[in-house]
Amino acid sequence: MNEHVKEANKRKIEFVIKNLEKRGMTGYYCETREAARERILSLIKEEELVSWGGSATLDELGIKEALSNVFDATKAPPETAYDERRKTLMTDVYLTSTNAITMEGELVNIDGTGNRVAAMCFGPKKVIVAAGVNKITADEAAALARIRTEACPPNCIRLGKNTPCAVTGKCADCLTPGQTICAYTVTTRFSMIPDRIHVLLINDALGF
Ligand code: SF4
Numbered sequence: 001m002n003e004h005v006k007e008a009n010k011r012k013i014e015f016v017i018k019n020l021e022k023r024g025m026t027g028y029y030c031e032t033r034e035a036a037r038e039r040i041l042s043l044i045k046e047e048e049l050v051s052w053g054g055s056a057t058l059d060e061l062g063i064k065e066a067l068s069n070v071f072d073a074t075k076a077p078p079e080t081a082y083d084e085r086r087k088t089l090m091t092d093v094y095l096t097s098t099n100a101i102t103m104e105g106e107l108v109n110i111d112g113t114g115n116r117v118a119a120m121c122f123g124p125k126k127v128i129v130a131a132g133v134n135k136i137t138a139d140e141a142a143a144l145a146r147i148r149t150e151a152c153p154p155n156c157i158r159l160g161k162n163t164p165c166a167v168t169g170k171c172a173d174c175l176t177p178g179q180t181i182c183a184y185t186v187t188t189r190f191s192m193i194p195d196r197i198h199v200l201l202i203n204d205a206l207g208f
Helices: 003-022 033-043 056-061 078-088 115-121 140-159 164-168
Strands: 026-030 050-052 093-096 100-102 107-111 126-132 184-188 197-202
Touching: 003 026, 003 197, 026 033, 033 056, 033 126, 033 197, 050 078, 056 126, 056 140, 078 115, 093 115, 100 140, 107 115, 107 140, 115 126, 115 184, 140 164, 140 184
Parallel strands: 026 197, 050 093, 093 126, 126 197
Antiparallel strands: 100 107, 107 184
């Protein structure tokens, strides 16, 4: 990455981190993926049970392999997937990315089943959000636009969904049962519980 772009990204992340603090969330600047992995590990105690939702960012970070006390509901077969996902709400730590984060420090997410946004709102005692600098948007409207155009098409392809955005790259505001991944739109604008939501912003492009 060009050094000037890297420095501009760093300043942008530091601006977002200040705004996260105002919203009851703790932000961390991570220069590299390795620094992000180390930060995540430093936030998790050995006795804490960790779960996560599906996330290309977490896969690219390679953090799951570094953890041993885990409950992974993402590998459950379809017939037990719902019940297994419910159990993730009772774990100690939830790892996730965010579909977008605004310059003002709001986390913006669209979810199909709702388990990921549910865990971000309530349940796990600690939520660790890891996101590349590519997830930062000017505001909430830009975040939603980013999600529909940048995040949903590859996510639908990843999940094998036959949605308009997966076929053409353009959102058609679909409502097809079992196909749409846009069931719930949640903006986290404040954390009511201090020291619960920790947001790592990485000076690199990760996920989509
Ligand atoms: S509403 Fe449907 S078409 Fe639009 S982004 Fe979501 S899944 Fe894709």
